[in-house]
Amino acid sequence: MFRRLFSTLAVGVAALLLVPAAFAAVSVHVRVEGKTRTIFGSREPSLPVQANALDALDSASLAGEFYYHVTQTSFGPYVDQIGRFLAGASNGWVFKVNGVSPPVGADAVTLKAGDRVLWYWATFGPTGGPPTLVLRAGAKRGCYRVLSQDDAGKTKAARGARLHVDGRSVLARTGSVCVGKHRGVVTATLRGAVRSNALR
Numbered sequence: 001m002f003r004r005l006f007s008t009l010a011v012g013v014a015a016l017l018l019v020p021a022a023f024a025a026v027s028v029h030v031r032v033e034g035k036t037r038t039i040f041g042s043r044e045p046s047l048p049v050q051a052n053a054l055d056a057l058d059s060a061s062l063a064g065e066f067y068y069h070v071t072q073t074s075f076g077p078y079v080d081q082i083g084r085f086l087a088g089a090s091n092g093w094v095f096k097v098n099g100v101s102p103p104v105g106a107d108a109v110t111l112k113a114g115d116r117v118l119w120y121w122a123t124f125g126p127t128g129g130p131p132t133l134v135l136r137a138g139a140k141r142g143c144y145r146v147l148s149q150d151d152a153g154k155t156k157a158a159r160g161a162r163l164h165v166d167g168r169s170v171l172a173r174t175g176s177v178c179v180g181k182h183r184g185v186v187t188a189t190l191r192g193a194v195r196s197n198a199l200r
Helices: 002-022 053-064
Strands: 026-033 038-040 046-049 068-073 076-082 091-097 116-123 132-137 143-149 155-157 161-165 168-172 176-178 187-189
Touching: 026 053, 038 053, 046 053, 053 068, 053 076, 053 091, 053 116, 076 091, 076 116, 132 187, 143 161, 168 176
Parallel strands: 026 116
Antiparallel strands: 026 038, 026 046, 068 076, 091 116, 132 143, 143 155, 143 176, 161 168, 161 187
């Protein structure tokens, strides 16, 4: 009797010890770009996320103290609001993982450690949603490249983009430009595209 009780307790304790491992979070980079400004994570900080891209938005909302709302639909959960802007008509909230727009809902995209999740406000037209900008450091200090990325993750030089730093705006005619010495972070914008991440 004692042995059976001890064995049962041992199995129960072992099961409890395994539960946290099953729900262990992964560390991913998260950024949220609003209609008129960055809502969270311009420099794409790492956050602990439970499992998927929807969880990444939840982790960002806790870290950045911003509001979001999810509506349950026949297709699954749908993010219809982040911050003050409600989705409607040809506008809405969408996401990318590692630069690609998945063909499934945010709750169905399982994340791996180191993934990059971008949630952003998009206006859709005849050719789809807007490209997203990616800012990368150039070969020389103070130099940067701006890339325009489509939904499939394909990139091209974002010609005519503007880099913003220390109150200045610098035109990148070819998509690459040197801004010289600076103190603050650098971001990029281009008409019709989602603003970039920030770099120092």
